[in-house]
Structure formats: structure tokens, C-alpha cells
Amino acid sequence: MQQVFKRPISLKDVQTHFCPGCHHGTIHRLVAEALDEFGVQGRTIGVASVGCSVFLYGYFDIDVVEAPHGRASAVATGVKRARPDNFVFTYQGDGDLAAIGTAEIIHAANRGEDITVIFVNNTTYGMTGGQMAPTTLVGQKTSTSPYGRNQHKDGAPIRMAELLAQLEGVAFSARVAVNNPKNIIDAKRQFKKAFRYQVEGKGFSFIEALSACPTNWGMNAIAANERVGSEMADYFKLGVFKNTDNM
Amino acid sequence: MTKRLFVKGNEAVAMAAIEAGCRYYFGYPITPQSDIPEYLSRELPRLNGEFIQAESEIASINMLLGASATGVRAMTSSSSPGISLKQEGISYMAGSELPGVIVNISRSGPGLGGIDASQSDYFQAVKGGGHGGYHIVVLAPSSVQEMYDLTMLAFDLADIYRMPAMVLADSVVGQMKEPLVPNKRPAADLPDKDWAVRGKGDGEQRVVKSLFLGDGELEAHNWKLYRKYQELKARECRWEACQTDDADLLVAAFGSTARIAKTAIMMAREEGLKVGLLRPITLFPFPERAFLEATERTKKVLVVELNTGQMVEDVRLSVARDAEVAFYGRPPGAGSLPTPEELLEQIRQHY
Numbered sequence: 001m002q003q004v005f006k007r008p009i010s011l012k013d014v015q016t017h018f019c020p021g022c023h024h025g026t027i028h029r030l031v032a033e034a035l036d037e038f039g040v041q042g043r044t045i046g047v048a049s050v051g052c053s054v055f056l057y058g059y060f061d062i063d064v065v066e067a068p069h070g071r072a073s074a075v076a077t078g079v080k081r082a083r084p085d086n087f088v089f090t091y092q093g094d095g096d097l098a099a100i101g102t103a104e105i106i107h108a109a110n111r112g113e114d115i116t117v118i119f120v121n122n123t124t125y126g127m128t129g130g131q132m133a134p135t136t137l138v139g140q141k142t143s144t145s146p147y148g149r150n151q152h153k154d155g156a157p158i159r160m161a162e163l164l165a166q167l168e169g170v171a172f173s174a175r176v177a178v179n180n181p182k183n184i185i186d187a188k189r190q191f192k193k194a195f196r197y198q199v200e201g202k203g204f205s206f207i208e209a210l211s212a213c214p215t216n217w218g219m220n221a222i223a224a225n226e227r228v229g230s231e232m233a234d235y236f237k238l239g240v241f242k243n244t245d246n247m
Numbered sequence: 248m249t250k251r252l253f254v255k256g257n258e259a260v261a262m263a264a265i266e267a268g269c270r271y272y273f274g275y276p277i278t279p280q281s282d283i284p285e286y287l288s289r290e291l292p293r294l295n296g297e298f299i300q301a302e303s304e305i306a307s308i309n310m311l312l313g314a315s316a317t318g319v320r321a322m323t324s325s326s327s328p329g330i331s332l333k334q335e336g337i338s339y340m341a342g343s344e345l346p347g348v349i350v351n352i353s354r355s356g357p358g359l360g361g362i363d364a365s366q367s368d369y370f371q372a373v374k375g376g377g378h379g380g381y382h383i384v385v386l387a388p389s390s391v392q393e394m395y396d397l398t399m400l401a402f403d404l405a406d407i408y409r410m411p412a413m414v415l416a417d418s419v420v421g422q423m424k425e426p427l428v429p430n431k432r433p434a435a436d437l438p439d440k441d442w443a444v445r446g447k448g449d450g451e452q453r454v455v456k457s458l459f460l461g462d463g464e465l466e467a468h469n470w471k472l473y474r475k476y477q478e479l480k481a482r483e484c485r486w487e488a489c490q491t492d493d494a495d496l497l498v499a500a501f502g503s504t505a506r507i508a509k510t511a512i513m514m515a516r517e518e519g520l521k522v523g524l525l526r527p528i529t530l531f532p533f534p535e536r537a538f539l540e541a542t543e544r545t546k547k548v549l550v551v552e553l554n555t556g557q558m559v560e561d562v563r564l565s566v567a568r569d570a571e572v573a574f575y576g577r578p579p580g581a582g583s584l585p586t587p588e589e590l591l592e593q594i595r596q597h598y
Contacts, residue, residue, distance in 0.1 A: 041447075042446055042447055042448040042449060043446035043448070044446060045317070045444050045445070045446060047313070048456075054458060057452065057454040057456065061447070061452055062446075062447060062452060063444035063445065063446055063447050063452060063453045063454070064444065064452070064453075064454045064455070064456070065312075065313060065316045065444055065454075065455045065456075066343070066454070066455065066456035066457065066458060067309065067312070067313075067339075068309065068312075068335055068336060068339045071305065071306070071309040071312075071336070074301070074305070074306040074307075074309035074310050074313070075309045075310070075312055075313035075316075076313060077299065077306075077310050077313060078271070078273065078309065078310035078311060078312060078313025078314035078315075078316075078317075078321070079313040079314065079316060079317055079444070080313075081271060081297040081299065081310070081314060082271055082297070082313070082314040082317040082319045082321070083317045083445060083446075086317075086445065086446050087446075103302050103303055103305070103306065104302070104305075104306050104309070106302075107301070107302035107306065111299075
């Protein structure tokens, strides 16, 4: 019998701690599939961030460095400069990358570090219990915006994929979603492109993945999944914002 | 004939880093240490190394964390306000058991303070400046030659004990020029870095981390770190004892202040006062035993610092029970560096 579907070898055969309906598991799988496809598992160094994604080393069968909150792109810079032949990626959430780590991501991108940054945007701080994130939508209620995010007081959500695309050092920037099979297939394509940039030594690649957080949104998994495709994708448009080599 | 150079203390640090095999430097400009990044920005690219002027001291220390995690020798340098920013990363490096050298050409504070010589970062350096109850190796050079030699030692101790090491100096030793013998890197018995992340290949996954959530894991990890600190105290204390054998009064001082104290002691000796200098070279581990043994004989100690009293606490914890410990210090700032005559007067008063 022919095997047509299997676990990527870069993923460990373990259960995750992610909540039902969370998209981290799907995004982990897409990352692992891309690692497998380029055959780089053995020379990959992953940089974990602080938040729900901190247990990267528990799920990926690769070498991992754990970075302080927000500093993953700076840590990855040090790793990559010391080991230019390794494949280096960070995996960061929205609080980590778009709030406390804004300086680090902007400057790593602007230097054109030859790394890949995976940015998971679920519009909230998941690990700490659903506080307002820099990507929380206007009007969205969280545990620290109980009356809804107020644009005049809290600002509007940051569109990181578009923002980083402005920088000369960025070779590739895209936003994907994994809320339905069509989007997952497209996301897989974009992950491959993002990884190819680094495999070919062509510069900084950034991929933002919209993700559901049913637990902290106070929704069931189906409603949360739907929110990604409607409310979130309305504001955070899916697409490729930079693709310097037309991959 | 041994080659002798005439260089600044900060340049000596940069030269020693290169001699020690460091090829990766990450930093951010701040007075009075900018000669270090300037020197390395010129020299490292010629050696196939990497120099990054980062966006902040926070980014610099995290680049150091990343590079060190791969097993290479790497360094950052800054001055007090910048070192405060690095404390987060230093805590993570201590927790992740990562080597790495941090140079603090400290300046006066608090806040922006000033750029003058200062010893007010002693507590921050030796007591664990960030969160979590850790220590790092702290070395205190008092000459350009020691800036060179102790920088090389910092790399070795960091690698041997798998922890960050700091060279703590100030503008007196950093900015002045003195003759330097650029010694070769000393032979050292260094452990394999089999913990470094370099890509797992066909082997087992390696993880560099400071998060330990399992029942009992973090306690065990902290006991492991504690044992390293005890081992450092037992094996690595370094100090200079100058004219202490017959002394009736010991002056204790480190770094720049020890130079001034040494002049004052020579002046006191000319007056017939039997005074000696005990100068800690390792501030962590603090040479407790040296102070205990010296004060078994000499019952009076005068601690001199360029602050209002920090190392004096460690001296008091170390001396014999019947020893008297006095303190003289001035907060750092323009014009507060004590003169030899001023310290001589203190010696006379406490003799």
C-alpha cells in the first residue's frame, strides 16, 4: 500500500499543549513540511520566543535557542552571523514581535539578515491570558481592553507584513491564513517561497500567519476559525507584499 | 626583546579579545567605551569575523546570546546605562549557561549621570544585576596590561564555567595609555562545547534555554548554578597583596581607585607608616579567604571606593571577627576622583 500522508520528519511524534481550535499546530506543520522539503532539518537552528510558541523545542526535532521576550530576531542575527551555513528561523507571536520586539524585528529586517521570521498574529496575548496586543482589532474586547480597543487611546492594529515590506533589506513579505483548505494550500506555497529565499542566500524573509485563539477570544473553535476569515482578514489582507525575486 | 606597545586600555581590551579568538562583536556606541567597537569594526572584518553595530544594547546582548549559543567566542561592551539595558540578556545567558564576555567601562550615575570614572556599578556587577538570583564572573583590571590579560582570562573562565564574564573598569583605565606587552593567549584546559546548537545533523536535538517548568527542574537547575559559584570561589579568586606582610593597616581598593591608593601607600611608607594594599582582581568570586587571612594579622582595614560604599560590604563579610573596617569613598562625578594626598590623610586618620 502506498503511503500518501505522514507526519513531517521535522515534527516530533508528541501531543501539543495548544488549545482546541488554535492554529499554531497547523502553522507548526507548515514550517516542518517546508524544512523537510528543503532537506534542512539537520542544519536548522530555530529561535523560540516567549508566549505560546515558547515550546518550539518540544515539537520540532531541530536544534533550538530560546530568546528573551521580543528578542528572537536579535538572537537569530547572532546565530546566523556565527553560522552562516545553517538555516535559521524565528517563530514569534504578535506581542513578542510587534510590541516588545519592534526594534529588533525592524532592524534585523533592515539589515537584511539572511533569516526567516514566522509571525503568528492572533490579535491577543495568548499565553498570559488574552490581553490587548498591538494587533488587537479596534473594538475588540480583551482582558485589558474590557470596553473594546479604542483607536484614539490605544492606536490602530499594526500591519507588520506591509510595514516590513517597505524596508530595503526585506526580500519577501507575505500574510497567510490557515483557516480553510484553500488558504492552507496557499500558505504552504508562501512558506516554501519564504524558506527558499534563505536556502538560496537571498535575504530576509517574513511570513505573517493569521491564527485563531478560541480560548482567549471566548469563542468556540468554529466561530474563531470563521473570525479569521472575516473580521481579521478584512483588516489584515492576505497577500504577498514583497517578492524581490518573483519566486 | 619583548614587543611593547603604547595603547589605551580600551584598545587593549579589543586586542585581547582578538588574541583570545573572539571573532564576533555586537555593540552600541556610548562614552567612554567607544574605542572598543571602533577598533573591532576595523579589525574583525579582516579576520573573517563579524562586527555589528546594533540598534540598542538590548539587541547587542541578544546577538551575543545567539552567537554564544553556537559555541563561538563573542563579546559586547558598553558603559553603565547601556549595561543596565543588557541586564535582561545577561540574566537569560546566566540561566541558559552561556559563556560570553561583557565589558563595562563604567561611568557615573544614577541615570545619565556623567562620563567620569566610577565604581558605582559594583553591586550591579557582582550581585547579579538582572532578575533571578545569579552571578557572573567579574574581573577588575587596574592597568592597561590587566585590561589585556584579564579580558583573555574572562573568555577562558566564561568557557570553563559556562557563564557570562564581565570586565568591570572605568575611564581611568579605559582611556589612559600605558605600555602594554601583548602576551600570547595562555594555554587553558577548555571543555568541549558539546551543548552548542549547530544544527542537529543526524544526532540528538540540542536546546539552549532558561525555562524549566517541570516539577523540581528549576530548583535542580539553580542548585547546579549555585555549585558553580561555590567552585569559582574555591578555585578562581585572584587578588594582589602589596606590602601587606608587616602592615598595621590594610587599604582595600579595586580598579582605578587601587592605583591612587597604591601611590598613597608609598607616601605613607615614606612617613614610616606600615600600610599595605589588598586589591581584589576578581570581584566575583570575591577573595574572601585573602581578606580573612590578612586580617588574622592586620586588624585595621580601610576600604576606599569611588562610590559611597559597596565593596566594603563584601570586605566586612570576609574579614576576621575582631577586625575593624573603615570606609572612605566619594560618589563619582566630575572632580570627585580622590588625590593620593587625600587618601594619605585618610590613612593617617585610620592608622
